[in-house]
Amino acid sequence: MMELTPMAQVTFDRLKEKIATTYAQHGYLHIETPSIERSEILLAKAGGETEKQIYKVVKTAETADEADQALRFDHTVPLARYVVEHENALSFPFKVTQIARNFRGERPQKGRYRELYQCDVDVVGRSSLPLYYDVDVISTLLETFESFELKTPVLARINNRKIISGLIDFLGLKEWEDLVFRVIDRSEKVSAEETKFVLREAGFPEDRMMGLLEFIGIHGRRTKVVEQLRGLGVTNEEFLMGVKELDEVMWLLEEAGYRKRITADMRIVRGLDYYTGTVFEFILPAYRRVGSVCGGGRYENLAGNFSESNKFPGVGGSIGLSRLFYIIEAEKLLPVAAEKALKYAVIPLSEAEVPYAMRVADTLRAEEGAATSVIVMDKRLGERLNYAAKIAEKAIVIGENEVTTGTWEVREFN
Amino acid sequence: MMELTPMAQVTFDRLKEKIATTYAQHGYLHIETPSIERSEILLAKAGGETEKQIYKVVKTAETADEADQALRFDHTVPLARYVVEHENALSFPFKVTQIARNFRGERPQKGRYRELYQCDVDVVGRSSLPLYYDVDVISTLLETFESFELKTPVLARINNRKIISGLIDFLGLKEWEDLVFRVIDRSEKVSAEETKFVLREAGFPEDRMMGLLEFIGIHGRRTKVVEQLRGLGVTNEEFLMGVKELDEVMWLLEEAGYRKRITADMRIVRGLDYYTGTVFEFILPAYRRVGSVCGGGRYENLAGNFSESNKFPGVGGSIGLSRLFYIIEAEKLLPVAAEKALKYAVIPLSEAEVPYAMRVADTLRAEEGAATSVIVMDKRLGERLNYAAKIAEKAIVIGENEVTTGTWEVREFN
Numbered sequence: 158m159m160e161l162t163p164m165a166q167v168t169f170d171r172l173k174e175k176i177a178t179t180y181a182q183h184g185y186l187h188i189e190t191p192s193i194e195r196s197e198i199l200l201a202k203a204g205g206e207t208e209k210q211i212y213k214v215v216k217t218a219e220t221a222d223e224a225d226q227a228l229r230f231d232h233t234v235p236l237a238r239y240v241v242e243h244e245n246a247l248s249f250p251f252k253v254t255q256i257a258r259n260f261r262g263e264r265p266q267k268g269r270y271r272e273l274y275q276c277d278v279d280v281v282g283r284s285s286l287p288l289y290y291d292v293d294v295i296s297t298l299l300e301t302f303e304s305f306e307l308k309t310p311v312l313a314r315i316n317n318r319k320i321i322s323g324l325i326d327f328l329g330l331k332e333w334e335d336l337v338f339r340v341i342d343r344s345e346k347v348s349a350e351e352t353k354f355v356l357r358e359a360g361f362p363e364d365r366m367m368g369l370l371e372f373i374g375i376h377g378r379r380t381k382v383v384e385q386l387r388g389l390g391v392t393n394e395e396f397l398m399g400v401k402e403l404d405e406v407m408w409l410l411e412e413a414g415y416r417k418r419i420t421a422d423m424r425i426v427r428g429l430d431y432y433t434g435t436v437f438e439f440i441l442p443a444y445r446r447v448g449s450v451c452g453g454g455r456y457e458n459l460a461g462n463f464s465e466s467n468k469f470p471g472v473g474g475s476i477g478l479s480r481l482f483y484i485i486e487a488e489k490l491l492p493v494a495a496e497k498a499l500k501y502a503v504i505p506l507s508e509a510e511v512p513y514a515m516r517v518a519d520t521l522r523a524e525e526g527a528a529t530s531v532i533v534m535d536k537r538l539g540e541r542l543n544y545a546a547k548i549a550e551k552a553i554v555i556g557e558n559e560v561t562t563g564t565w566e567v568r569e570f571n
Numbered sequence: 572m573m574e575l576t577p578m579a580q581v582t583f584d585r586l587k588e589k590i591a592t593t594y595a596q597h598g599y600l601h602i603e604t605p606s607i608e609r610s611e612i613l614l615a616k617a618g619g620e621t622e623k624q625i626y627k628v629v630k631t632a633e634t635a636d637e638a639d640q641a642l643r644f645d646h647t648v649p650l651a652r653y654v655v656e657h658e659n660a661l662s663f664p665f666k667v668t669q670i671a672r673n674f675r676g677e678r679p680q681k682g683r684y685r686e687l688y689q690c691d692v693d694v695v696g697r698s699s700l701p702l703y704y705d706v707d708v709i710s711t712l713l714e715t716f717e718s719f720e721l722k723t724p725v726l727a728r729i730n731n732r733k734i735i736s737g738l739i740d741f742l743g744l745k746e747w748e749d750l751v752f753r754v755i756d757r758s759e760k761v762s763a764e765e766t767k768f769v770l771r772e773a774g775f776p777e778d779r780m781m782g783l784l785e786f787i788g789i790h791g792r793r794t795k796v797v798e799q800l801r802g803l804g805v806t807n808e809e810f811l812m813g814v815k816e817l818d819e820v821m822w823l824l825e826e827a828g829y830r831k832r833i834t835a836d837m838r839i840v841r842g843l844d845y846y847t848g849t850v851f852e853f854i855l856p857a858y859r860r861v862g863s864v865c866g867g868g869r870y871e872n873l874a875g876n877f878s879e880s881n882k883f884p885g886v887g888g889s890i891g892l893s894r895l896f897y898i899i900e901a902e903k904l905l906p907v908a909a910e911k912a913l914k915y916a917v918i919p920l921s922e923a924e925v926p927y928a929m930r931v932a933d934t935l936r937a938e939e940g941a942a943t944s945v946i947v948m949d950k951r952l953g954e955r956l957n958y959a960a961k962i963a964e965k966a967i968v969i970g971e972n973e974v975t976t977g978t979w980e981v982r983e984f985n
Contacts, residue, residue, distance in 0.1 A: 158607075160653070162660045163600035163667070170601060182936045184913050184944030184962075186577035187584060191686050192606070192672065193572075193626075212607075213629045214642070216676040228628070239574070246576045248961045252944060253577070258606065262630040272605055289925060289947035296929070412926035413933070499598050511703060512826035515710070519827070522596045530598030530666060533703035547662045548598075 158272040159479055167498060168491065169482050175304040176276045176476060177256055183297040185254040185278050190235035192260065196225040199234055201462040210261040228260035232277045232475070233459070240281055241463040249283040250290060256478075268483040279473030281459055286470040288402055291435040291455055292409045298451055298474050299410075299418050302439065307490045309443040311450065313410075313418055314376075316425040316436050317403040318454070320386065323396025324372060328365050336361065337369065341426045344373055376422035379407040383421075399434075406435055433457040435472065447484050451476045500527035501567070502545035506538065506556040513560045517553060546570045572686040573893050581912060582905065583896050589718040590690045590890060591670055597711040599668040599692050604649035606674065610639040613648055615876040624675045642674035646691045646889070647873070654695055655877040663697040664704060670892075682897040693887030695873055700884045702816055705849040705869055706823045712865055712888050713824075713832050716853065721904045723857040725864065727824075727832055728790075730839040730850050731817040732868070734800065737810025738786060742779050750775065751783065755840050758787055790836035793821040797835075813848075820849055847871040849886065861898050865890045914941040915981070916959035920952070920970040927974045931967060960984045 193214050212228040229235050232255040256276045263269050280290040302311040325334050336359050375385050383404045410419050427436045434455035453474025460469045501521050505514035518529045534541050545552045552568045559565050607628050626642040643649050646669040670690045677683050694704040716725040739748050750773050789799050797818045824833050841850045848869035867888025874883045915935050919928035932943045948955050959966045966982045973979050
């Protein structure tokens with residue numbers, strides 16, 4: 158895990174607090190789900206790579222009634238279980254947020270952690286969910302990044318999986334669907350030559366190669382992209398629906414004031430995940446190489462593995478806070494906070510002044526809400542002041558005179 | 572785990588927030604430690620019962636370099652490791668708080684959870700730590716309970732382990748020390764007859780039985796208790812030091828305004844734990860049967876297992892929030908919050924009004940910081956208002972007229 162010193166933790170906590178506040182202001186209800194779930198629940202949706210990363214949990218003194226358990230690796234699977242279990246206590250559309258650690262048995266490396274904070278928003282509908290909520294999720298996440306006050310703005314790259322699925326169908330490429338998704342997903346990391354090579358190796362039809370590559374290259378402003386896509390002459394219904402949805406989602410975001418923060422991009426597919434409509438990824442354009450700092454999309458049926466009676470379509474997104482914090486620190490994306498953890502250090506000169514010092518501290522907490530410590534140390538005053546200067550902005554020294562007169566004096570540290 | 576509905580979660584989060592705020596205002600720095608630690612670290616201090624409750628963690632795809640790992644069962648062991656590892660980045664006395672879930676492989680039952688929130692404050696010194704910090708910890712925890720605004724006040728029962736250790740030494744009862752601690756710890760749950768029976772069974776000397784029982788019965792106001800203890804005629808140095816410390820800690824708490832919230836009590840020993848001085852437990856006197864809702868004490872050497880070069884004396888306490896929340900809900904100790912999660916639900920009459928509705932919501936968030944949702948549903952207005960009434964205090968319906976005139980009207984739900 159990323160273990161921080163108390164000062165770095167202050168910055169981390171502030172970002173986490175801004176996420177929680179922005180999500181709440183946008184109407185997302187906070188829930189908490191267990192870290193430990195039965196393995197069969199967690200593994201219902203997990204595929205190869207995920208399964209390898211799952212931590213199993215075993216009691217030291219095994220008892221017979223203990224089911225096979227593991228640590229959750231994301232918030233989506235526990236959310237699906239939660240929605241089905243508490244269905245009758247919820248109002249749909251259910252706008253929900255989870256901000257907590259997930260667990261992945263990765264080999265630890267820079268910016269990748271085994272315990273990582275993920276901050277999810279989701280809107281879950283019962284049987285249906287208007288397209289508007291795709292906009293609600295993306296705008297909430299954009300506002301959240303806005304609240305961070307990073308030195309560099311974020312850009313949401315948006316796509317719709319129906320466009321690529323419809324195209325694949327239209328071009329008769331069904332048997333290469335997985336390959337196409339994988340190739341698109343990697344297209345920014347490798348050269349066009351390498352992409353072609355991979356497609357050829359897999360026996361992808363040469364006559365449709367250039368068409369696919371041209372399609373992948375489409376990105377930019379909504380109006381331009383929509384025009385280019387319509388110009389491809391694809392008559393497939395799913396494709397056209399995808400273009401219409403992308404157009405609508407982006408138009409609404411523009412209307413809501415995010416014109417400069419969004420772009421359409423056919424390279425965004427979100428891997429082999431379960432998304433079925435809108436997909437998006439946020440990047441910091443000035444730090445493109447660090448990759449995505451947020452992502453999500455629309456899924457047809459959240460709880461397919463847990464409920465047969467109801468369908469729960471949803472749309473959601475997640476900020477990987479641990480990784481984002483690593484990037485923010487490494488690239489110095491926040492103004493350096495010279496702040497200290499405490500406002501006041503109250504220092505009684507001798508034991509006799511401790512009760513009065515405690516009362517002064519109480520007054521400062523009650524009247525200013527100020528973080529305040531009373532400092533008692535078996536050390537000379539100079540050393541006590543050195544300690545106070547490290548942790549607090551201001552010092553208040555309490556001697557006999559202050560006690561008698563019922564006053565105190567605030568000294569600023571420089 | 573205790574999994575809550577979104578409305579109950581609001582109450583839980585509010586209590587957690589009050590804890591975090593009060594701890595911070597009293598100068599405790601927040602840190603986070605990993606949930607997963609190497610087993611040898613976690614087990615260094617654990618004895619029988621604890622060890623049985625530890626969850627081991629195993630990667631599904633085991634790799635050779637994977638050390639034996641487990642989930643932490645409290646915050647104290649990770650804190651000890653943290654202090655030794657980050658010693659040079661910290662200022663001592665180090666006032667620190669951890670508010671997070673711990674993991675215990677208990678058989679789940681009412682009020683006992685496998686994943687439980689514990690909210691710790693600790694002050695760790697390097698080589699020495701003034702007695703004042705015992706007062707700092709207890710008063711911070713008392714203030715925290717104050718901030719909950721429960722219908723019933725809390726009472727801190729305070730003792731000092733040196734008193735009982737010194738007495739045991741003075742009476743030549745060293746070989747029965749563990750038994751005496753265990754008997755005292757259980758003395759409130761069983762009759763005096765049963766206590767005597769247990770002592771007799773173990774061969775405890777009959778001539779010192781009544782003395783011990785009389786001692787256990789001492790509790791009440793500081794001045795009375797100190798007088799009774801001094802009246803026992805025990806000349807042991809540790810005993811006298813314990814009485815002096817208890818007197819001083821309680822006197823300072825009285826001076827700081829907690830006279831009505833504290834009592835001295837020889838029955839408080841905190842089991843067989845590693846405490847060496849002040850020990851305390853909070854109860855809700857009106858709900859005595861639910862037992863302790865907070866506890867802690869002073870320990871001589873926090874990091875004895877991790878550092879040989881330095882001694883880290885400490886004092887700390889912990890609120891078991893999951894259990895406390897269970898009690899608060901079961902006994903209805905909070906005024907019923909009729910509150911809803913959202914302040915405003917903004918309802919556009921048709922799709923055409925969605926952009927304006929989003930702008931209204933943005934204005935309410937920016938100007939009032941109000942939690943606000945835009946409601947879009949393929950349902951009649953009546954149903955949308957019903958949904959809005961469930962989640963929000965007020966509704967704002969946006970039609971053509973509002974868009975044209977740039978106005979809106981707020982309706983209160985009753």
